[in-house]
Amino acid sequence: HFPTNASKVAFAALFMRDYAATWCQPYINRIFNGEPLDWTDFLKDLEASFFDHNRQQRAKVALRNICQTGTVLSYTQDFNQHARTAGWPDARLMGLYQNRLKESIQLAMVMSNVQFDSLRSMQAMAVKARQIIKGIRLARPAVELL
Structure with a gap:
């Protein structure tokens, strides 16, 4: 369904609101600028920012x-x-x-x-x-x- 890393990130960003949407903005900017994105790195950053480690x-x-x-x-x-x-x-x-x-x-x-x-x-x-x-x-x- 989502053949590129950019399409995966863009789809995930559609569901983000409030602080999460603000957090995701640099990734959206990279998509619009045609810069490469790595889905795994995106997920790691997302987890580090929002997952409750404790x-x-x-x-x-x-x-x-x-x-x-x-x-x-x-x-x-x-x-x-x-x-x-x-x-x-x-x-x-x-x-x-x-x-x-x-x-x-x-x-x-x-x-x-x-x-x-x-x-x-x-x-x-x-x-x-x-x-x-x-x-x-x-x-x-x-x-x-x-």
């Missing part, structure tokens, strides 16, 4: 610091967002996930005596444990004071 490290730090303060679902979503980026194996993620849950959820999971085979199954159990705990609290009769 993303994985920040995800690992976030996983070490995250803990459940709100709902299980909210905690799970936040955890998974960082887990995908960190690149850690399930076993390590499972330990971090369970240890940062609220104590009542941790206790319910331990008492279930389930051996989890994946982070996903552990997270499903955490959600279920929260639902059970919530159901018990809602069903508890009110204490009458004399």
